[in-house]
Amino acid sequence: MVKAGRIPSNFRNLTAVKFLSQKSSPFTLALYTILLFGLTIFIFLLYSKDFDEQKTLLSNDAHNHLQSQMIVDNQLWDAPFSNGLHQCVKPTAEYKVAQGSNYYMTIKSNGGLNQMRTGIADMVAVARIMNATLVIPQLDKHSFWKDSSMFSDIFDELHFIESLQQDVKIVKELPKELENAPRARKHFTSWSGMSYYEDLSQLWKEYQVIHVAKSDSRLANNNLPLDIQRLRCRALYHALRFSPLIENLGKRLVERLRSLGRWYIAVHLRYEKDMLAFTGCTYGLSSAESEELRLMRENTNHWKIKKINSSVQRNAGLCPLTPKEVGIFLQALGYPPSTLIYIAAGEIYGGSSRLSDLTSRFPNVVFKETVATQEELKAFSNHASQTAALDYIVSVESNAFIPSYPGNMARAVEGHRRFLGHRKTITPDREGLIGVFDKLEMGQLQEGSSLSDIVKKMHKNRQGAPRKRGGPPPGIKGRMRLRYEESFYENPFPECICKS
Structure with missing residues (x-):
């Protein structure tokens, strides 16, 4: 029994054979060909539409998956929103260019790499406050790591000197005539402010050289002039470039x-x-x-x-x-x-x-x-x-x-x-x-x-x-x-x- 609305395939084939076997006029053959071509196009378009719909669904799924993955990636890797913040280390209008000094400060840095780095940045600022010429620091060779490296082995010495020339005069070593001169040997108090170092400037009345035994944490974290704080940043992030x-x-x-x-x-x-x-x-x-x-x-x-x-x-x-x-x-x-x-x-x-x-x-x-x-x-x-x-x-x-x-x-x-x-x-x-x-x-x-x-x-x-x-x-x-x-x-x- 045949269901309503459907034509058995064997019946369709039989009808076509009979029709073609008859002696048909050219017009009838042309009409049949056009109808058959139209039916073929209709079936093709119908299937193409289904394929496009499936393709769209798959594309949407892939897009949604990609979006979800991007959200996860953003959460894992993206930097926090900075609200238009940017680095600013330029001196203020009141800041004066360093003129150099006949007073010298020698330093023995202590600790590992980063303890020495931040300590050196502190001492650049201290030399500025005390109007001293800074001698390239000696690095710690007796810490846990017992590293024999010199300053120039780790840092770009020439860049350090030149990049800070507007701030502090820096020399590679003491002048010959001061090598054996008496020195004020100081352990500067940790986390000290401006007044502490301004008072210590009185030492220049008796000594031409001050030797600092430790460099780490010599400056307070807060309540220092803006130009001194920015100098610390210029020293650490710009001047102390690695070799x-x-x-x-x-x-x-x-x-x-x-x-x-x-x-x-x-x-x-x-x-x-x-x-x-x-x-x-x-x-x-x-x-x-x-x-x-x-x-x-x-x-x-x-x-x-x-x-x-x-x-x-x-x-x-x-x-x-x-x-x-x-x-x-x-x-x-x-x-x-x-x-x-x-x-x-x-x-x-x-x-x-x-x-x-x-x-x-x-x-x-x-x-x-x-x-x-x-x-x-x-x-x-x-x-x-x-x-x-x-x-x-x-x-x-x-x-x-x-x-x-x-x-x-x-x-x-x-x-x-x-x-x-x-x-x-x-x-x-x-x-x-x-x-x-x-x-x-x-x-x-x-x-x-x-x-x-x-x-x-x-x-x-x-x-x-x-x-x-x-x-x-x-x-x-x-x-x-x-x-x-x-x-x-x-x-x-x-x-x-x-x-x-």
């Missing part, structure tokens, strides 16, 4: 990382032996490792605190995040396993076995030793400050920077990234995260969307967005508050970052 050898290799490493992936994260993973010993943090370590760190702390003379309760330190958020904790943190923020991660650090305590807690989640983890060739790094061997400079360059240029601990490098990189346009910098809330990690360990919380929501909400306002430099925590008074103010070099806003 051509370091700059060139640093740029090559950045280019190689970008060629490996569209974006990369630089993680300052301070899970190194000296940092763990200094902070007394032993969570997750074996008893033998904990004892090794305790002995190291006790045998380091300039570390004042010898006995530290590791649990108290960790619960207060005073410990560097472990490689495993960094992995959980990045995953909870939404970064996919394919993310390229550059580790800006020295040797990780516990080696590859400890690092596997991170690489098991993010396989694309690289170091400068894996991005650069052995031949390229040969010139930097046994010079920790020079290799740290490579990490600094790669970190400043990264798409996202995440420090596991707020040390000198973390603060310096964050400040530089703010200065360059508030590039994305995620500072982990370590104290808040410890509670989350402990719940995971006890089975009270599972990895997944719930953990991700908690971590994202916790760090919504910790991604490097513009804000003015913070003061000391509530309740701290006297000179102690100066120590706990946010570092000028961690956030040079508002003095060196302005609105249009």
Whole structure:
């Protein structure tokens, strides 16, 4: 039985044969041909319309997926909105060009690379305040790293001198006639203001040379003249350029990382032996490792605190995040396993076995030793400050920077990234995260969307967005508050970052 509205195919074929077999006039044949051609066109258009509709649906789905992916990418990688802010370091109209001076200041910089860098920037400003000619600083050769590098090995010495010639006269060494002259040897008081250094200028009545034994944190973070603050920025961000050898290799490493992936994260993973010993943090370590760190702390003379309760330190958020904790943190923020991660650090305590807690989640983890060739790094061997400079360059240029601990490098990189346009910098809330990690360990919380929501909400306002430099925590008074103010070099806003 045939359904209504449909003609069996065998019937249609039979009719056509009969019709053609008859002796038809040319007009009839032409009419039949036209009808058949029209039917064919109609069927073609009908199917084409269905195909176009399906294609449109597929195109819309792809577009929607692409839009969703772009939103995710923007959340993960885009810098915070800067509200028209830009760097501003030019002197004010009242600023006078340096005339030079017959009084000289020699400096012995102390600490690692970034402690020395910020200290030198401070001393440029101090020399300006005290109207002194600055002698190129001597770098620390007795710190933990025992780096024998000279100033010119790390920095572009000629650029440093020439770029600051309007601000401070700088010479490579003392004049011969003053090499054996008596010197006023001073330990300048930390976080001092203008009046302190103006009073110290009285020393020029008795001495022609002042020797400064330490350079770090010699200036207050706040309440200094605008021109002095801007001079600190010019010294750090413009004048203290790395040597051509370091700059060139640093740029090559950045280019190689970008060629490996569209974006990369630089993680300052301070899970190194000296940092763990200094902070007394032993969570997750074996008893033998904990004892090794305790002995190291006790045998380091300039570390004042010898006995530290590791649990108290960790619960207060005073410990560097472990490689495993960094992995959980990045995953909870939404970064996919394919993310390229550059580790800006020295040797990780516990080696590859400890690092596997991170690489098991993010396989694309690289170091400068894996991005650069052995031949390229040969010139930097046994010079920790020079290799740290490579990490600094790669970190400043990264798409996202995440420090596991707020040390000198973390603060310096964050400040530089703010200065360059508030590039994305995620500072982990370590104290808040410890509670989350402990719940995971006890089975009270599972990895997944719930953990991700908690971590994202916790760090919504910790991604490097513009804000003015913070003061000391509530309740701290006297000179102690100066120590706990946010570092000028961690956030040079508002003095060196302005609105249009």
